[in-house]
Amino acid sequence: MASVGSSAIASHSWGDYHWARTTASFDLTIINSTTSEWDPRVSEAIADWNDSSVLQMVEDTGGSTSRKTRRQCRGGTGTIRICNLEYGNTGWLGIAGISLDSNGHITTGYTKLNDTYFNTSYYNNYTWRQSVTCQELGHNVGLDHQDEDFNNQSLFTCMDYQDPPFEAPNAHDFEQLETIYNHLDSYDSYAGGGGGGGGGGGGCNAPPGKGCNKSDMPGAVGWGASLGRRGNAETFIRIDPDGTMHLTHVTWAIGH
Structure with missing residues (x-):
């Protein structure tokens, strides 16, 4: 009982990473690039996270589902992209990545769901698919386990x-x-969405080179260096020459 109580009140922010915003609540676009079997899982996870009073995830159902898009799964500036594919026997079920500007604010994010494992009998069920989808999107907005x-x-x-x-x-x-979002910032690092519960209206008011006005780095690849593994979770960091920081949260499959 004591251990459950202590866990329930502990902080589980992911390094204080968060999206910059100038309003008390904001709309964050989730570009859905998953195939049809994952669509209900993504929609349900978004609906669950939208019980939040500080952010609303707005699903963009028009995301490309080409294999190239899903393999790269690059979130657009100010948005999150979620993808599925048979990424191979990598050992991981899902990964969530975020990129930070020089002020430490999230500027883009992505989630990958690995069908190599989700197509096996152990993981191919509602509970595992829904839980991992929910968890990775939670990482994309600044939560740890x-x-x-x-x-x-x-x-x-x-x-x-x-x-x-x-x-x-x-x-x-x-x-x-x-x-995490109990303060306001001087600019928005998100691109906004067409609906949901309030926010900055979808415009980008970040300074040049900051937040949603930061250029993408299309040539950037790799997770970088491990910051350490705890159980089935591991975080990696890569820093680009321009100082952009990329963090990747990996959920390893059981036994890997």
């Missing part, structure tokens, strides 16, 4: 490692988002 021990009592959140996992955020995830 609440707990990384598969063998303790479940915290009933997708941000907890359990087998079987839980499919949706819990109240503490939303409390943590309120803590």
